[in-house]
Amino acid sequence: MSLMRTKAWGSACAASALLVTISACGDASEAAEPQDDFPNENIEMVIPYPPGGGSDVLFRLMAEYASEELPVTITPTNVEGASATVGSRQVKDSDADGYTILASHQVVAAAHHNEIVDYGFDAFEPIALGTTTPHLPSVSTEFSQEHGIEDLQDFLEYVEANPNTVNWGFTTGSEDHYSIAAVLDAAGLDTGILNYVNYDGTGPQYAGLVAGEIQGMTGDYASAEGYIEDGSLLPLGIVAEERDPNLPDLPTVQEQGVDYTLTVDRGFFAPEGTPEEHIEILAEAFEAAINNPEFQAEVENLGSYANYLGPEEYQAHLDELDAAMASLAEEMQNF
Structure with a gap:
């Protein structure tokens, strides 16, 4: 697809659209x-x-x-x-x-x-x-300790046995919306098995997790580092083909039986x-x-x-x- 694309903005402009770059009938983004x-x-x-x-x-x-x-x-x-x-x-x-x-x-x-x-x-x-x-699906440390969850498979087994009891933060229409749906789908679970709570961005999701409004969310290491270091967040797995050098002991989701990657x-x-x-x-x-x-x-x-x-x-x-x-x-x- 060419980097220079010209739109015809109506029948009055159609004939001239092939000859000029800027149509007299253009919109605000001429x-x-x-x-x-x-x-x-x-x-x-x-x-x-x-x-x-x-x-x-x-x-x-x-x-x-x-x-x-x-x-x-x-x-x-x-x-x-x-x-x-x-x-x-x-x-x-x-x-x-x-x-x-x-x-x-x-x-x-x-x-x-x-x-x-x-x-x-x-x-x-x-x-x-x-x-x-790489994406980093994670849960609060408090939630993980309460239910004995140490990795992604533990989490998937828990939500399968306890559907619609886990509040999961996401941003509607964002890549973390797609990511959690894809992980659940690849694991053979219903994508509606979680209670989804919409936040406008990753930062507010972390705030909601720390406040106990949600038990899990999908972020990445760039945003999660501080929460991991202070012990408030437990990463479940790295959504990548290889482990992250920053988290060498954290297995990929593929290593845990879920055939899915996303960056x-x-x-x-x-x-x-x-x-x-x-x-x-x-x-x-x-x-x-x-x-x-x-x-x-x-x-x-x-x-x-x-x-x-x-x-x-x-x-x-x-x-x-x-x-x-x-x-x-x-x-x-x-x-």
């Missing part, structure tokens, strides 16, 4: 003419999550390193709400000039397939994939119609940042991995993610 001096002002990076979660931490780190490769600063802004769709919609409807970009992941597709919004990845131009992070793939998007030249400049900055050994070391300490993909490769990867989200969309809509 394509901009390429600028020879792009970028000449700071770039806003919209993070559609509250401060403090894994996404916020990693995206801010990527913005810091990428800014070193540009003559301007990439400024992160948290625009949370409505399952990360307030922020994504803000970027979608912004001027398509490269000065407002979205920092996000599978939530774009998950929210679409859960009918929270009427747009998905195709509403954006992919810039670059930055990091991959949270964090990357960057611009509004549809953003000039290809601007996309390329941003992608080059992120490529240099992500391939920086110092950045890679910091990311690995957070339980994530640098994984640069340029615009075309990232688009192909997004197509695969979108298909995976679609496969469980109906079950996800049940909770």
Whole structure:
């Protein structure tokens, strides 16, 4: 799929859509003419999550390193709400000039397939994939000690024997919504076997778990590290092909008999119609940042991995993610 896509916004524009980039009938996100001096002002990076979660931490780190490769600063802004769709919609409807970009992941597709919004990845131009992070389904230490739960299999056996008694935190339409559904499905259990409690982001989920509102949730090491170290959180397994060096004694879910892997793939998007030249400049900055050994070391300490993909490769990867989200969309809509 081309990075430069032009929409025909009605019959009056259809004839001219093949000849011009910007239609007179365009919406709020009209394509901009390429600028020879792009970028000449700071770039806003919209993070559609509250401060403090894994996404916020990693995206801010990527913005810091990428800014070193540009003559301007990439400024992160948290625009949370409505399952990360307030922020994504803000970027979608912004001027398509490269000065407002979205920092996000599978939530774009998950929210679409859960009918929270009427747009998905195709509403954006992919810039670059930055990091991959394994999921970490976890329960509170208090809950695990009360019921003798030490790993994922213990947990699955418990919920099978005690359906609809465990409160599980998630964000509707986010990748953790998909992840828990996929784990249960791969284990042969009904995806509705838990009591699902919706929170607007990972940070509020941790707060709910510590407060005893929920017994479990799905996060990642970047956001869970402090809770693991203070003893309030017990990871059940790592959703990856290999164990995490930060948690070498924690088996993967595959090692525990559940044939499933998922990484949270964090990357960057611009509004549809953003000039290809601007996309390329941003992608080059992120490529240099992500391939920086110092950045890679910091990311690995957070339980994530640098994984640069340029615009075309990232688009192909997004197509695969979108298909995976679609496969469980109906079950996800049940909770």
